[in-house]
Amino acid sequence: MKIGELSHRTGVSVRMLRYYEAEGLLKPARRESGYRDYGSEDERVVGAIRMLNTSGLKLDFIRRFLSCLRSEGPILHPCPDLLAAMEQEMQALDDQIKRYRKSRTLLGSYYSEMRDHS
Known part of the structure; x- marks a missing residue:
């Protein structure tokens, strides 16, 4: 084609x-x-x-x-090497999600604190 x-x-x-x-x-x-x-x-x-x-x-x-x-x-x-690499990528994504959640929580607390004092 x-x-x-x-x-x-x-x-x-x-x-x-x-x-x-x-x-x-x-x-x-x-x-x-x-x-x-x-x-x-x-x-x-x-x-x-x-x-x-x-x-x-x-x-x-x-x-x-x-x-x-x-x-x-x-x-x-399902090549074993591909499966292992995909597992590593998923773990890296999970780690990144955890960092984003922590950042979101911190930002939210700063925002609330600033809003309460304005």
């Missing part, structure tokens, strides 16, 4: 698909005419990239696990 069709099927812009290719995340075949020729595996990989990126993972993280994205079966093959 051409890049426009892949874009339509995945909801990822043509510009972003070209960026994925430039970053080495996609390697479409080329037709004799030079046009990119994407297959069903490319569609699956783009779907997985989009899903992981939407969840907050950066492309550098996703690039490390391309082999897990290119496997048959579920959109994300």
